[in-house]
Structure formats: structure tokens, C-alpha cells
Amino acid sequence: MRLWNELRYFTCWISHQARPCTPSTKPGPVLHPPGQALYSTHQARPCTPPTRPCTPPTRPCTPPTRPGPVLHPPGQALYSTHQALYSTHQARPGSVLHPPYRPKPHLDIRNTVGNIPMEWYQDYPHIGYNLDGKKIFKPIRNKDELDEFLDKMENPDYWRTVHDKTTASDIRLSDEQVDLVHRLQKGQFGDINFNEYEPSVDFFTNEVMIHPVTNRPQDKRSFIPSLIEKEKVSKLVHAIKMGWIKPRKPKETTPQYYDLWAKEDPNAILGRHKMHVPAPKMRLPGHEESYNPPPEYLLTEEERMAWEQQDAEDRKLPFLPQKHSCLRAVPAFSRFIHERFERCLDLYLCPRQRKMRVNVNPEDLIPKLPKPKDLQPFPTTMSLVYIGHTSLVRSISASPTGQWLVSGSDDCTVRFWEVNTGRCMKTLEVGGAVKSVVWNPNQAVCLVAVCFESTVLLLNPALGDRLVVSSTDQLITSYEPPEEDKEQAVTWALSEGPEHDNGHRLTLTHPKAVKQVVWHGKGDYLASVMPDNSSNLQVLIHQVSKRRTQNPFRKNKGLVQCVSFHPLRPYFFVATQRYVRVYNLIKQELTKKLMTNCKWISSMAIHPGGDNLICGSYDCRLAWFDLDLSTKPYKMLRHHKKALRGVAYHKHYPLFASGADDGSVIICHGMVYNDLLQNPLIVPVKVLKGHQITHDLGVLDVTFHPTQPWVFSSGADATIRLFT
Incomplete structure (x- = not known):
């Protein structure tokens, strides 16, 4: 319209040959050099009125x-x-x-x-x-620091004044502008009337509405193919035909090389963080550095003189502990600068050790053991109870064939039982409380060793094969005494008369009370234990065929608790209160000294392979030793709640058992592999209960059946129980 008006005015001027007052067009920017005066080119110029009004x-x-x-x-x-x-011309009618x-x-x-x-x-x-x-x-005088300071002190609106660089002037912000700045700093919207939490209406929900939200009819173009898209496709097809558009070529995969030692560079950020070793912390002050230490921390005159005569490197404390009545009386620390200097030297000169932190999954610390049902067979159920004794049953032993069982009790009797039926076949009375009974492991000999008080009695129960019984009697009666009798620590006596009819064959009278007897694997040697620190005769070894007794030790180190023979080699195990010593009987020397980490050993058993050993103690611990691995326990089991009284290995199955005063027998799976590089597998599989605790005593002895996965246990309740 503006251009149209100008054209009409220009036509009017041509027709009247005059200069009408035409509105000036918008001028563009005109560049002038600095300092040049600026004049308006749009000043009103006098115009001659037209002869004919336009x-x-x-x-x-x-x-x-x-x-x-x-x-x-x-x-x-x-x-x-x-x-x-x-x-400047006069307004015409209709003009605004x-x-x-x-x-x-x-x-x-x-x-x-x-x-x-x-x-x-x-x-x-x-x-x-x-x-x-x-x-x-520009302002005549710019503000310096002094003006800024005075303005800051005197001008109450200084905090809301900003400097405008375009005009070189200070602008005071209004209250609305200050509020706007505060809202923006808090992360709020600039408009105070804007509600950011307006209620939203969810039109599209799971509820189906009767009427649609919008019911606008579809356009005609929705039914017609798009011409614009058709033109675009035609252009793309033409470009592909002309070869202007080519398919993307697959990028050549070049090997990506990286710096292997980038993280190790000490100058790099990752390297600095990785190689950072924190400074060790200072030792915290103790009681000796207190201003009022306990009397035992104060040095006497003699200790003070000895401390002053020592060198600085040899002194345990670099200062003398002093006692003050109150904290106000404590003087200034005279060694402060020296102590700080030493700390700086330690940080600067002393090498630091970086402790490698190992992130371990807690589940990896728990050993992955097989399930007990995969380790069967092992005893699980109490099958028989052998009742007959009237007091504590301290010791039991099974025959090599597994048909008979012998037990000794505090009621001064020795009873022989049939395992399968629980029938008491024979009862023999002895002269005291029976401490230990052991059946001879040799199947060709029918002998049972019984110890009570200071006597070891060899019995022939006359059970089983009659040929074995008669051959045992012939072996004992065929002894011929040597021409020269040597003095022995034990008196050998052959039983005769009624004692012989009851099964007594040999009587060994010891100088002191006997606690334990044990057979050698071949059945000819017998060892007895007499615990007494005042005597060197704590352990004696007897040979039945020659009726000879010898003392293997000149001096015993400690109070002997129990002994055992190695099943295959000429080794002899002696257990004292805290140690187990292994002696070579041929070389007559000490081979090993096992440290059990127990306070008092109560029992001991040797694995049939001879390379492993278990020890029970009165402090509720069971230690498994691998003799080829170390002199310290391979495993320490604390399954029982009270003192252990007996431990035993099975001769054929990978089982071992332990009985304790808590009235329970724990069966464990102990697999020993032929591969020396593989450690034994120890898995507790069953806890057997049945004995009643009497006088704070529970299970006193355990032993396995020689051929079946059964276990016998004797307790303080005067019963013997069979678990199968």
C-alpha cells in the first residue's frame, strides 16, 4: 500500500508538473567517519501546491x-x-x-x-x-578503587547497581528485576504468575468414553497420494540413475591402537590417581602422654637415669612422662617444632608401601561343599542299644571280624556283646574300674587287652572260630623263658586255675595306674600309658610273644595323654597336653612335632593310610593334621559345644567320628586323595544324638565297625548304642 501511494503521488506530480509532498521513503543507514556532523536528509522541503489537487x-x-x-x-x-x-501539504478530505x-x-x-x-x-x-x-x-573521570570502595560503603543501592558497558553508566535494578534474578538463581520460572503444577487432564485413559475427544472430518488430501512426495521420489530416482547419489561404502575397519602404558604415566591424571600412596597416619597418643598418667607409667629415679644415659635411638619413649595436678599447669610443648620436623622428614624421605586391596566376593570365601546325600553311606539312625552295665562305659572295641563287641565300665566288669543281636555273651569281673579295652587287630589271634588300676590283663574271650581260640592259647603257652632273666619295669604273670577258666591269660603289673592300652597293627606289640610327670615310665611297649617290656624314652617331655602306632610304618605317636610328637622306632629319633593349638588333648586317631591324624581336645576342638603338608592343623573343627572324649577313623570308608560331653556324635566325611597335590575333603554329614548327659558327661568313646558304615558309642548313661 505504501508503494502504491507513492506511485499515485508520482502520477499526480507528472500530470501537474509540480512537486507534490510525497511521504519520504525509509532511509537506510549511512556511514560517516568519526566526528563528522550528522544532518537529517529528511527535512521538510517546500513544495509547490499542485494546479490540480491530486x-x-x-x-x-x-x-x-x-x-x-x-x-x-x-x-x-x-x-x-x-x-x-x-x-506539509494540507490535509485532504478523507485523510487520517x-x-x-x-x-x-x-x-x-x-x-x-x-x-x-x-x-x-x-x-x-x-x-x-x-x-x-x-x-x-564517555564519563570525564572513571571510577577507581577508592571510588568503588566509597560507593560500596555509602551507597545503599550498591548491591542492586550494575554497570552497563554499552553506555558506561551504572543502572539501578528495580524490585521486579531483583526478584527476577533471585528466582532465576533458585531455578524458578521468571514469570511469578506462571503455575508449573497445573492440573493435567488425562483424556486418554483406560476408561472408554462415549463421544470422541475430536470429531473433525478427515481432509481430502488424506485420500489422495501426495504430489510433493511423488516429486521428491522422482528427483531421487533421477539422481540415482545419473549417478549423483551412490550407496554408502562400508567403512574400512582399521585396527585401533592404544597406548598400553597410558595409565602408568605419572604425569597423566589417571596415572597420578593410580600411583597415589597416602601418607601413613601418626600413632595416637597413649596413656603415657597424658597430663595425669597412671602411676605405673611414671618412671622412677633409676629408670629416669637409665633413660637419660641411653641414646636417642635406643629409647623406648622420646619423652619423659610427667604428672600435673590440672590441665592449666601443663606447660608448653617444648618438642613441638622438633616433632613436626621429624614428621615432615618421614613424609618426605621414608618410602611408602601401597597396600593392594583385593575385592573378594563373600560367597567365594565359603567353601563349596558337596551335599551330604551325595556322600552316602554313613550312619544316620540309632538301631540298637546295648544295656547291661550299671556305671560309666569308658571304653569299647570291636573285633576284627565285626561280629563281637567288648566294653569296659566303672562297675568293674568287662562285657562281650554280639553286634547283630545285642546279646551279652560273657561278663568278666576285674579288680577295678576299667579304663580301656582293645581287641587285637590280628584276625589270627583272639586276644583282648584290658587295663584297670595298675594292671593290664590279656583275655581270651573264646568267641568265634575255635581254631583261632585254640591257636591263641597255644601261642601263649608255648613261651620259653630265656636263660638270663633281665629286670623289667613290668611283671609278667601267667593266669592259672579259675582265672584261666574265665579267660585270663596274662597279667602285666605296672608300677603305676594305667590309663590306656593300644595294639600294634600286627598284634604282637602292646603299648600302655601311665601319665605321671614325676616318672620316666609314662610309656611302655610290651611284646607278647617274648613277654618283654621296654621303655622307649629316657625322659618324657610333658604329661602323656595317649599313644598310637602308625598302621604301616615304624612310627610311634605320643600326644602330650598340647603337642603330638612322632618318633621313628628304628632310627630312635624325633621325626615331627605337631602343634595342635589346643589347651588339652583328650584323644587321638590315625588314618588307615597313615598320612593324616585327628586330635580331640577338652576345649571343644577337633584338629585334622596332614602330615605331608605341615606341622600345624590343616582344619580346625569346632562343631561340639563341650569337651571331646573320643575320636575314630573308619578302616575302609572315608568317615571319621567324634564324641563329646554334649551327648552327640558327629559323623564327618573325610576323603583323602591319592594325588598329593589335592587337599583332603572334610564335610560334616550327620549329628547323632541319643545318649543322656549324666554327671556332666556324655559320650565317652566311639569306634567304627570294621567292615560296615556303622558306629558304636558308649556314654555316661551306662549304655552302648549302635548307629547304622
């Missing part, structure tokens, strides 16, 4: 809009384009006059140079141009 425009001239900021180099002015440019354009306050920018670096004007006295095209001069 028709005024139906629509008045719209005032020009405000131009945006324009970038100018230094020293160039900008003609104002916001002057009201209206014609518009008021001059007034810019909005929030868009009022005094400096019109635009968004340019203000360093361009640092060599000029002015800083830009205002809306009228006049220079904006």
Missing part, C-alpha cells in the same frame, strides 16, 4: 517501524530513521493523521551500535550513538 490516498501512510540495532565501526553515525516524516511512533520502554536502547565489542571505542572520547544520532560521550 486525490489523496485512501489509506494514510503508515509510519516507519523502528529499525533493529545495526553494527557500525567506530566513528560512524547513524541517521535517525524514527522521525515523523509526514507531508497518525501520531508519531513511540518506542516501548523495555525496548529503549540508548546506544545503537549493537552487539559489538566495546573495545573498538577505547581510543575515542565517545562510546556510541543514541537514537537521535548524537554521540554518547
